[in-house]
Amino acid sequence: MWACYWRCTSAVTEDGFTYYGGTVRPANRLLTLGTCNPIFRLPDGTAKGTRTPPGGRWRGYRPTWLEGGQQGWRKVVRHDGRTTAVVLSVLHGRVQCAWLEA
Numbered sequence: 752m753w754a755c756y757w758r759c760t761s762a763v764t765e766d767g768f769t770y771y772g773g774t775v776r777p778a779n780r781l782l783t784l785g786t787c788n789p790i791f792r793l794p795d796g797t798a799k800g801t802r803t804p805p806g807g808r809w810r811g812y813r814p815t816w817l818e819g820g821q822q823g824w825r826k827v828v829r830h831d832g833r834t835t836a837v838v839l840s841v842l843h844g845r846v847q848c849a850w851l852e853a
Contacts, residue, residue, distance in 0.1 A: 783851065798846070799847065801845065801846045802844055803839075809824065813825060815838070821841075823840045
């Protein structure tokens with residue numbers, strides 16, 4: 752599991768790692784929470800290993816391209832006036848990781 756409390760600006764990706772530079776300042780709140788652990792299960796039933804279909808929409812997600820050219824899915828959820836992006840990374844048509852972004 753990983754968490755990000757920083758505003759991540761001026762990002763540079765090298766060798767699969769993202770380095771943040773410039774004026775990075777604490778956000779004073781959790782911005783991103785993610786995991787690739789097989790124990791996760793999202794409220795919509797999505798878990799590690801869930802098969803994803805080819806196409807345009809699935810369970811409210813839309814296809815997206817992630818850092819490094821990896822395929823993924825993304826949806827925006829609104830609850831109690833807060834907006835959260837749910838992002839899934841996919842490998843060979845199956846969910847690998849999930850993270851929530853404020």
